[in-house]
Amino acid sequence: MKKRILIPGPVELSPEVRAALSRPMMGHRTPDFSAILEECWEGLRYVYQTENDVLIITGSGTAAMDAAIASAIKEGDEVICIGGGKFGERFPKIVKAYGGVPVEVNVQWGRAVDPSLVEKAASESDAVAITLTHNETSTGVLHDASEIAGIARENDMLFIMDGITSIGGDDVRTDEWGVDICVAGSQKCLGAPPGLSFASVSEKAWQAIEENSGRRGFYLDLSAYRKSLGKRTTPFTPAVPLIYGLKTALDEIRSEGLENRIERHRLLARATREAAKAMNLELFAEESHASNTVTAIKIPEGLEDKDVRGRLKDEYGILLAGGQDAVKGRIFRIGHMGNVDSVELLGVLSALEMVLRKAGHDLRLGEGVRAAQEVLSR
């Protein structure tokens, strides 16, 4: 049975990216390797829609979140952290770990943040930064980042954004919105293997980082990455094969075109939502703020995770993601990011209909697939 993985990262790799991973090793301080790094930096600026430096860190997405806080936040600094899911709620933990003081804006899981709550927190605190998880992967909610960026700007705070499941799959206007530090991960919408993370840094953020440099952290001190950038290299030995894979994945994004790629993700997301509703399923995230890269769906009353995800895996070789933390066993999530296309999605939706029917869920076979086809063929 062919195995398929439609989780919100790691995503399936293209054959070209897989082949790139097995290329011969290179010296990481050679001009030839610097040329590859330069192409990666340039490709990242393209997907980030930024003129800022985009630094490459060896480590998963959380490493870049950690680097952002370690580098820009001083001990005792207050930081407004917007919650609403597993990843939004990770920032306050990192802030605390570095001696900062999180000011948490609680958001009900599945809902988008109400900007007035962030304005209130900004007016009532001495916070120096706001953190937001743009696309909350655990709930399938896409928050309005430009609005939060505006609040940060008006209050002269840094805006630190986790774009880990939006960069490369959705429209992230780093410069236009004013995202001071934007972090991303290789294994999500970029279609590269896991193990690399990225952080774009604005001039305003560099000032805060330089003031703070050397106080804390070493491997994740972003000022070290900036210094190396000037020498066309990285401060520590990079994961050379992952850089080969990243370069190929970024080339593929360029050939597809960022706008086309974003549109593909939006279409797949809309098709998934319409299919779910036509299958008599309930979406977990409020639809006005639904993610374009991952869709969270409630497990119908009377069924369990094993009836849906378990059967899909056992009977069709399809891996979807389950709920995390507070919603474990209550939702399942379809990752339609990276290289997923319409035909693959239709196959998965068709298999989903079959397992739901076998499990006794009330639906008419083909209705979900048809609803998705309506969207995809429009």
Ligand SMILES: Cc1ncc(COP(=O)(O)O)c(C=O)c1O
């Ligand atoms: C939005 C978001 N932030 C952070 C992370 C953590 O990234 P990693 O597991 O690569 O450290 C994830 C992982 O799924 C994520 O989806």
